[in-house]
Amino acid sequence: MDTQQNTALTRALAEVPGPLPARGVIHIVIPHTDRFTVVGNHLAQHPGLSTTAVGFAVRIQSLPQGTEIGVKALAARFPEGEKLIAAALRELEAIGYLQRARTRLPDGRIVTRTVFCNQPSALLRLPKAAPHQPATPQAPAPAPTPRPVPALPFPLQPIPELEPTLQPVQVLTTAPQSVPAPAPKPEPLPPLATTPECAPAPPPQQPAAPRFVPLVPPPTAPKLPPRPLPQPCELTPELHRAATALLADLRRHTPEFTLTEVDIQQLAPAVAAWLEREARPDTIRHVLTNDPPQPLRHPAKLLRHRLTVLLPPPLPGAHDLAVPVRRxxxxPFQTCDGCERAFRSSMPGRCRDCRTDHAQAAA
Structure with missing residues (x-):
């Protein structure tokens, strides 16, 4: 069995065209006749995709139309885990091979529709569809360069040629004196789209929207300016000393946060703003050093981000926590001018009974 296998390999190597390389891979290409998938080198050798993402792209491309390619569906089909599959799909979506959009069906249900394109860069190079223009007869004489005019809302009909109607006019003459001078053969009319000289100028053509819009912005997209570091209302010497001491002491608890003197001087006002808002030093240390990324390459940038984004609000005062009193x-009570009874009213005068009796007596 081993001898037959080695003989077959030797025979296959002998049929490889050209000299064999002294090192590196040697390809034995046998054409496929069924059950194969064409994969471009732009995907197989993409420098920005991991080997896992390229492998899942090939697997998704080989699946038939309508196959579920969600994270759980792929995890049930292949041995990789859900986290690895989700990371690979995010890579393919960032490059443009995979697109996921939520659409509403006619029955009202919302579903996620997944589209896989084997060559996303080709979608941006598709030619724009030209407006339909029917064929028109060509003039024999050279005509001036036609100017583009807007397409008509109805299809143009070809103009019938005038030559067959002009020839019988010369044959039907009866008297020599009544025969007019032979007119020169008129040239056929050019197409309607090019004859009018006073045609309005065509409107500016709007660039066609790209058929493929990546969901991830390109790396050249403008970035928002970073938020400024928080500043204390008053940077006293005591606050500055406590802030610098807290920053310099971070490496004692977490060695990854070893800062330079320049970084400590730049971040000290932000830490002073935290201390001014009555944040405890151990709380600040825990918020700044909790769960750092691995490996931590720029500790000063991470501290700047956390000091800016996670800044707590000032503590409320006693008057802010007091429950408002409902007024x-x-x-008030008033004494009636008629019967001297007490009754409630905002203005002095008579009570209700006295006002009624006084009104009846007046009537």
Missing amino acids: VTVT
Whole structure:
């Protein structure tokens, strides 16, 4: 069995065209006749994709139309885990090979529609569809360069040639004196799209929208300016000393946060703003050094981001925490001018009974 296998390999190597390389891989290319998938080198050798992402792209490309390619569906089909599959799909989506969009079906359900393109860069180079223009007869004489005019809303009909109607006019003459001078053969009319000299100028053509819009912005997209570091209301010497000491002491608890003197001087006002808002030093240390990325390459940048984004609000005062008192308006008592009884009213005068009796007596 081993001898036959080595003989077959030797025979296959002998059929490889050209001299064999002294080192490196040697390809034995046998054409496929069924069950194969064409994969471009732009995907197989993409410098920005990992080997896992390229492998899943090839697997997705080989699946039939309508196959579920979600994270859980791929995890049930292949031995890789869900986290590895999700990371590979995110890589393919960032480059443009994979697109996921939520659409609403006619019955009202919302589904996620997944589209895989084997060559996303080709979508941006597709030619723009030209407007339909029917064929028109060509003039025999050289015509001036036609100017483009906007397409008509109805299809143009070809103009019938005038030559067959002009020839019988010369044959039907009866008297020599009545025969007019032979007119020169008129040239056929040029197409309607090029004859009018006073045609309006065509509107500026709007660039066609690209058929493929990547969901991830390109690396050349403008970035927002970074937020400024928080500053204390008053940077006293005591606050500055405590802030610099806290920053210099971070390496004692977490060696990855070893800062330079320049970094400590730049970040000290932000730490002073935290201390001014009555944040405890151990709380600040925990917030700044908790769960750092591995490997931590720029500790000063991470501290600058956390000091800016995670800044706590000032502590409320005693008057802010006091429950507001509901004021109740009390109508005072008044003494009736008629019967001297007490009744509630905002203005002095008579009570209700006295006002009624006085009105009846006046009537």
